[in-house]
Amino acid sequence: MISEKTNRILLWFNLILILIITSAVITFLVMKRSGEKQTNDPGVINSMDMLRKELSLTDEQYRTVLLENDRTIRKYNIVFDMMCETNVAMLEELAKEVSDPAVLDSLSRKVGTLSVSLRRHTTDYFMNLKSICNEDQQKELTEILKRMMQIDELCKSCNKRECPRKERINNIGK
Structure with missing residues (x-):
């Protein structure tokens, strides 16, 4: 027979386990609901959806881009961890x-x-994106890259009054 003291300890142990499991389930449900709200919020912009719209990607192209994006993010995370x-x-x-x-x-x-x-992974990513796109999409991708790199902002802060790079930048993607 189990002593009364051991029995009480086991009872309290079971109660604590039930509380922990219940709180974990409640936390999981609350987090799941808050995640659904974020994805359904029209104010939240998914960069991949934005890219899909701006480049007018087909469903097949979009799936390929998502796979490439996942692969690249895994590489980034490894490099960021090492950094x-x-x-x-x-x-x-x-x-x-x-x-x-x-x-x-x-x-x-x-x-x-x-x-x-990190820079090589980024250029590989964009080269792979470019290979997925048709000619018109490639031109639009170039414009997106120019905006992302904020090239115009660099020209504003450049110390040269008549910079030959400005014309080169304007001709990129044309």
């Missing part, structure tokens, strides 16, 4: 009483390499 780890290591090294210049140099090079990797 975060490297930045933390650099901060730890800088916080030491005596920092090792060789370690800092190595970490700086790693940050540069990761930054290049």
Whole structure:
């Protein structure tokens, strides 16, 4: 026979487990409902839907773009995680009483390499998008890229009065 003390402990343990499970289920249901509200909110702009509309993508093109987007986001997350780890290591090294210049140099090079990797993933992504698009869509994609890169803003802050790049920028995609 189980002693009364053990029986009470098991009873309280079961009650605590029931409370935890109930709160988890309620949290899950509340989060699911709030997620549905966000996706149905007309004020929320999904960048992939916006891209679909601006480029007039077909259903097949859109599915391909979504797959490419998912693949690229996974790569970005890996690189961002590595960048975060490297930045933390650099901060730890800088916080030491005596920092090792060789370690800092190595970490700086790693940050540069990761930054290049991120840029390459971005260019690969847009090259793959371009290959999915027809000629008119490619021109529109170029205009979208120009807006995303805020090239016009760079020209406003440039210290050159008559910059030859401005004409080159205006001719891109034409």
